[in-house]
Amino acid sequence: MPEVFASSLEEVQEAVRTHARLRPKGGGTKPALSTPKEGETLLDLSGLRGILEYAPEEFVFTAYAGTPLKEIEETLRAHGQYLPFHPPLAEQGATLGGTVAAGLSGPMRERFGGLRDFILGVRFVDGEGRLVRGGGKVVKNAAGFPFHRLMVGSLGTFGVMVELSFKVFPSPRATQTLRLAYGNPGEALAAMERLRVLPLDLLALDLIPPATLEIRLGGFPESLGKRLKRLQEILQKEGEVLAEDEAHWEGVRNLRFLEEAPIWVKVPSTLALVPKLEGLPLGPRRYLGGGELLYAGMEAKGLESLRRAGIPHLVLKGAQDPLFPLPPEAFFREVKLALDPRGRFPLG
Amino acid sequence: MGFLEELRALFPPGRLLTREAELVPYESDALTAYRKRPLAVALPEGKEEVVEAVRLCYRHGVPFVARGSGTSLSGGSLPVEGGLVIALNRMNRILRLDPKARIAVVEPGVVNLEVSRQAAPFGLYYAPDPSSQPISTIGGNVAFNSGGAHCLKYGMTAGHVLGLEVVTPKGEVVRLGGESLEGVGPDLHGFFVGTEGLLGVALEITLRLLPKPEAYHTLLAAYGSLEAAGDAVSRVIQSGLLPGAMEIMDRLAIEAAEAAVRAGYPRVEALLIVELEGPKEEVEEEARLLAQVIRESGALEVRIAQSEAERQAIWKGRKAAFSAVGRLSPDYIVQDGVVPRSRLGEALKEIGRLSQEYGLRVANVFHAGDGNLHPLVLYDGKKPGQLERAEELAGEILKLCVRLGGSLTGEHGIGVEKKGYMPKMFAPEDLLAMERVKEALDPKGLANRGKVLPGYGQSPHQGGLKTDLGELYA
Numbered sequence: 001m002p003e004v005f006a007s008s009l010e011e012v013q014e015a016v017r018t019h020a021r022l023r024p025k026g027g028g029t030k031p032a033l034s035t036p037k038e039g040e041t042l043l044d045l046s047g048l049r050g051i052l053e054y055a056p057e058e059f060v061f062t063a064y065a066g067t068p069l070k071e072i073e074e075t076l077r078a079h080g081q082y083l084p085f086h087p088p089l090a091e092q093g094a095t096l097g098g099t100v101a102a103g104l105s106g107p108m109r110e111r112f113g114g115l116r117d118f119i120l121g122v123r124f125v126d127g128e129g130r131l132v133r134g135g136g137k138v139v140k141n142a143a144g145f146p147f148h149r150l151m152v153g154s155l156g157t158f159g160v161m162v163e164l165s166f167k168v169f170p171s172p173r174a175t176q177t178l179r180l181a182y183g184n185p186g187e188a189l190a191a192m193e194r195l196r197v198l199p200l201d202l203l204a205l206d207l208i209p210p211a212t213l214e215i216r217l218g219g220f221p222e223s224l225g226k227r228l229k230r231l232q233e234i235l236q237k238e239g240e241v242l243a244e245d246e247a248h249w250e251g252v253r254n255l256r257f258l259e260e261a262p263i264w265v266k267v268p269s270t271l272a273l274v275p276k277l278e279g280l281p282l283g284p285r286r287y288l289g290g291g292e293l294l295y296a297g298m299e300a301k302g303l304e305s306l307r308r309a310g311i312p313h314l315v316l317k318g319a320q321d322p323l324f325p326l327p328p329e330a331f332f333r334e335v336k337l338a339l340d341p342r343g344r345f346p347l348g
Numbered sequence: 349m350g351f352l353e354e355l356r357a358l359f360p361p362g363r364l365l366t367r368e369a370e371l372v373p374y375e376s377d378a379l380t381a382y383r384k385r386p387l388a389v390a391l392p393e394g395k396e397e398v399v400e401a402v403r404l405c406y407r408h409g410v411p412f413v414a415r416g417s418g419t420s421l422s423g424g425s426l427p428v429e430g431g432l433v434i435a436l437n438r439m440n441r442i443l444r445l446d447p448k449a450r451i452a453v454v455e456p457g458v459v460n461l462e463v464s465r466q467a468a469p470f471g472l473y474y475a476p477d478p479s480s481q482p483i484s485t486i487g488g489n490v491a492f493n494s495g496g497a498h499c500l501k502y503g504m505t506a507g508h509v510l511g512l513e514v515v516t517p518k519g520e521v522v523r524l525g526g527e528s529l530e531g532v533g534p535d536l537h538g539f540f541v542g543t544e545g546l547l548g549v550a551l552e553i554t555l556r557l558l559p560k561p562e563a564y565h566t567l568l569a570a571y572g573s574l575e576a577a578g579d580a581v582s583r584v585i586q587s588g589l590l591p592g593a594m595e596i597m598d599r600l601a602i603e604a605a606e607a608a609v610r611a612g613y614p615r616v617e618a619l620l621i622v623e624l625e626g627p628k629e630e631v632e633e634e635a636r637l638l639a640q641v642i643r644e645s646g647a648l649e650v651r652i653a654q655s656e657a658e659r660q661a662i663w664k665g666r667k668a669a670f671s672a673v674g675r676l677s678p679d680y681i682v683q684d685g686v687v688p689r690s691r692l693g694e695a696l697k698e699i700g701r702l703s704q705e706y707g708l709r710v711a712n713v714f715h716a717g718d719g720n721l722h723p724l725v726l727y728d729g730k731k732p733g734q735l736e737r738a739e740e741l742a743g744e745i746l747k748l749c750v751r752l753g754g755s756l757t758g759e760h761g762i763g764v765e766k767k768g769y770m771p772k773m774f775a776p777e778d779l780l781a782m783e784r785v786k787e788a789l790d791p792k793g794l795a796n797r798g799k800v801l802p803g804y805g806q807s808p809h810q811g812g813l814k815t816d817l818g819e820l821y822a
Contacts, residue, residue: 057585058688059500080588103535114529116538117507132781133774138686139500140718141755142493142542143762144774144800145782149506149538153531170588197447197471199559201626219626220633227629268530270449292529314532327533330520334788335536339781347533 001036007047007066009123009131009162015043016160017129022344024156026066026095030102030316032264033155033348037320040346043160045097051075052163053137059168060120060137065097065161072096082171084112088295091254097161102316103153104266106253107204107288111218112169114289115152121165122148126158127340137165150335153314155323157347158339172203172218176228177245180237182211185278189291191235193271196290200231204249207287209278216249257284261297263318267311269294280305314348323348351408355388355432358400363438365389374415374433378480379423379765381681381735386413386427393438395455395513395551401434402549403519411797414549416457416485421682422763424492424544428797434549436487442466443552451510451527452555456487460494463555472557475502478759479667490550493542495759497593497666500717502558504759506541511554514540516547517790527554544761545796547789561592561625565635566659569647570616574598574712577618578692580645581716584622585689587641589634592625593717600676600711601669601724608672611665614649620716621666623659669713670724677709677726679735683742684760685749689719698748699723706741708734720758721749747772762800770802 004019006012016022019041025034026045036042048066055061056079063072069083069090076082086106087099094104100122105114112118121135124147134147151161182188188211195205195215204216217227232238242248251257258264261283269277271291282305285296296302306313307324315322326332326347336347349357355364365371366388375383387410392398398414405412411431418425427433439455442463446452447470452463460481463474477496478484484494490512495504502508511525525537540547571577577596584591597605597619605611613619622642624634635652642650653659665672673680687695696712699721703710711724723745727738746756746766750773756766770779783801787793 055688055690057582057690059585060688103531105530109529112501113503113507116535117503126781130777130781131775133778134781136686136755136773138688138719138754140495140504140686140715140720140758142495142504142759143756143766144770144778145785146493146506146539146542147781149535149541152535152538154534157534170590173588193448196450197559199471199562199627201630219630223627223629223633227627230627230629266530266532268526268528268532270528272449273528289529312526312532323533325533327536328522328524330516330518330522331514331524331536331540331789332534334516335534335539335785338784338788 002041003044004041005044005047012048012125012160012162013129013131016125016127016344020344021346023346024097024160026098027068027093029089029092029094030098032315032317032319032322033102034098037346046095048162056081059139060165061168062137062163062165063096065095065164067096069094069096069099076168077171080171081168083118083166084169085109085115085118086253087115088253088255091250096164100151100161100164101154101156102314105293107206107249109293110205110289111201111203116149118167119148119152119164120167122151122161123163124151124159124161127342127344132159135165139167155348157336157345159345174221174224175203175216175218175245176224177242177248178215178228178231178239179242180213180235180239182213185210187211188213189271189274192291198234204288205290206252207291209285216245252286255295257286258295258297260284263298263300263303264316265296265298265303265306265313266316267294267296267306267313268292273311276309277311280309321348351404351410352388354404355390358397358404359390363391363393374427374435377418377420377423377425379421379426379763382423382426382764384427384429386433387430389433389435391435391438395439398434398549398551399515399519399521401432402515402517405432405794406517406519406792409792409794411794413796414487414545416488417483419480419484420488420492420763421684421760422757422765424761424763424799425488426764431797436485447472449527450557452557454486454553454555456485456550456553458486460484460486460489467557468560471560473560474508474555475558476505476508479670486553486555487550490541490553491545492759492761495720497595497715499715501590501592506538508556509537509541509553510556512537512540512550513552514548514550517792517795525554529556544763544800546786546800548795563626563628563631564659565624565631566653566662567622567638567642568651568662569620569642570614570649571618571620571646572616572648574618574696575693576646577620578696578716580620580642580647581692582690583641583645584638587637589638591622591717593621593623595621595666596712596714596716597666597669598712600709601673601713604672604676604711605665605669607675609664609668611661613665616648621662666713673711673724673726677728679727679729681725681738681742683723683725683745684757685721685746685754686758687719687721687749687752687754691752692716692719695721695748695752699745702741702744706737708738708741715758718758719754743769764799767800767802
């Protein structure tokens with residue numbers, strides 16, 4: 001399979017102008033998205049890395065697209081800040097660009113929102129090799145077409161991301177986790193439903209089928225105990241307080257629960273959809289973000305059942321044709337034509 | 349049949365305005381310095397009528413502008429001369445409010461504040477709060493990616509829009525996004541938000557609702573200078589706090605607010621409002637830290653709201669500040685730019701210098717938490733040359749924002765007002781990409797024609813851009 005490395009903007013532009021069909025790859029943690037198909041050249045961006053700007057007092061950083069999340073998070077941590085959308089697969093080597101292209105967030109998205117809430121700007125190389133900027137490097141900006149938001153979940157189909165700017169927040173000073181086991185799925189779902197509309201500022205609210213909830217709180221150490229107690233009162237349930245929660249949530253956000261499964265899938269979910277999803281032959285799985293985001297492992301029959309049920313999803317590993325359904329033609333086709341008229345960048 | 353005849357077949361009398369007296373109120377929006385005479389104003393009552401009107405425009409090549417309450421401060425809903433205005437105020441139904449799903453599905457003419465009003469019984473609210481929220485519509489908020497006082501913590505409108513039904517300028521109806529906080533595939537609904545009506549009209553909008561914060565802690569601090577207030581904001585951020593809102597007003601803005609609503613503000617050089625929000629136990633701890641930070645910041649006076657009424661009193665003056673400035677001056681320009689927060693002091697100093705140089709007063713009210721400045725340039729339109737000078741001064745402020753690494757607009761949009769400055773912020777390739785997207789979705793250039801994009805070859809501000817672009821196209 002032909003392969004080309006690009007570790008600078010100019011090299012990306014050169015690669016785009018030279019190759020008819022290109023598939024970008026960062027850390028390769030989502031092989032269903034980064035494995036080239038027939039006639040495609042692999043564009044390896046793992047060398048396009050490094051943080052370009054970071055001003056902790058601005059809550060903003062800019063980094064090359066191939067920068068590993070881990071590197072970014074270490075830098076942020078030194079200043080008491082974090083990526084609030086808690087992107088998955090950081091430990092396995094996921095990059096910033098790959099995370100944006102796949103549009104992935106993790107369990108702590110519950111508190112402040114997902115990736116789409118935090119992306120501020122992009123510089124990308126379009127299908128004609130031109131460098132295009134969208135958005136900016138300040139936390140509030142309404143100037144021009146928001147190409148940075150177009151990149152979220154785009155699978156690289158509009159161009160190759162070179163540089164990305166993000167908003168970040170101060171890390172919670174302390175965290176605690178409550179695990180609650182319910183008698184049946186209905187009870188667990190009802191409890192989650194209740195918590196979702198209460199102003200509790202939960203860091204994470206996960207449902208682990210069949211009937212367990214895990215709730216993470218973050219804030220001042222002085223208030224956490226009181227807030228935890230109130231949570232137990234609301235739910236009229238003691239539950240179990242995890243002794244060590246950081247390592248546990250690192251495991252969750254890195255999707256360790258999927259490791260045994262051959263196929264990994266992301267499913268945008270809603271509370272109303274959970275019972276339907278639970279009726280399908282899926283494998284190890286977990287609903288994050290108050291039930292709005294499912295990561296599930298499965299066999300081929302599970303994937304088929306998702307398609308048959310017409311439920312939108314994205315395969316991260318273990319199958320071809322990762323995106324279902326395809327984006328709405330009447331809008332997508334035109335934007336694609338404007339930015340990649342020669343069809344250099346496949347969609348999934 | 350001609351365009352107007354077909355329109356008449358589509359809209360009954362009373363919902364199609366063509367007479368001069370009927371058109372006058374639609375000739376302008378909140379950017380009153382500009383006026384354009386449309387051919388007609390259509391008042392659809394359902395999305396099918398909007399789609400039909402857009403298709404009609406496409407067939408006849410007539411430009412159109414969708415309009416809500418006309419509160420745009422950048423001329424975003426200024427009509428196209430001889431074009432159609434599609435006024436969406438009658439499409440003001442909340443189609444679905446689902447507290448369990450934490451969403452509201454609304455028509456574009458729904459007023460921003462109405463969403464929170466309807467969500468309140470369920471303990472939920474709609475977070476984006478532009479100052480215009482008692483009148484501005486969600487459709488307009490979507491077009492302009494409206495902001496407000498809480499953007500640092502909660503983001504702008506785009507983050508709160510989960511799905512859209514849109515009619516493209518070619519008249520095709522398409523659904524973007526959905527009802528979940530998450531999606532797969534390109535975030536097309538996120539991209540649509542903020543494109544200022546250039547890529548189509550939103551027919552139906554799905555919004556994210558949030559649980560209303562349990563407790564607020566609202567603090568008002570008085571300072572002897574704008575710099576000291578700006579410095580206090582930096583201290584708050586450095587302490588690791590993330591307030592829901594941080595607002596600053598200068599002496600002129602304070603005086604205006606006092607004259608208008610008697611907010612009871614101290615008469616000082618600068619006021620800082622900080623509001624914490626969250627679970628009560630958490631807010632209590634945050635308030636303790638905030639008190640210490642403010643104590644060390646050299647505040648001349650500190651007030652803390654002891655009740656909801658006192659909290660509202662503190663906000664009343666700030667929310668009224670823009671319109672209140674009308675009491676100090678017959679005319680004024682509301683400017684909107686962004687600088688990195690750490691350069692606020694520098695920006696304010698320079699604005700003060702420019703104010704001296706131009707001999708025009710400038711009042712400052714701004715969202716300090718996110719570096720979003722709102723200088724109000726005071727002038728008298730009846731005095732020859734003052735409007736031009738005021739516009740030039742406002743333009744200098746914009747260039748300053750871009751120079752400091754910020755943006756031409758934080759929330760008001762580019763519209764007609766700032767399109768000439770786009771090349772200051774964006775490279776020719778960036779503008780070309782926008783042009784190409786616009787052209788692909790709107791080959792006849794009908795949707796909100798003449799806004800945002802400098803309009804190569806027509807703009808007085810193009811400054812040689814055309815040649816650059818010619819080379820780019822080659």
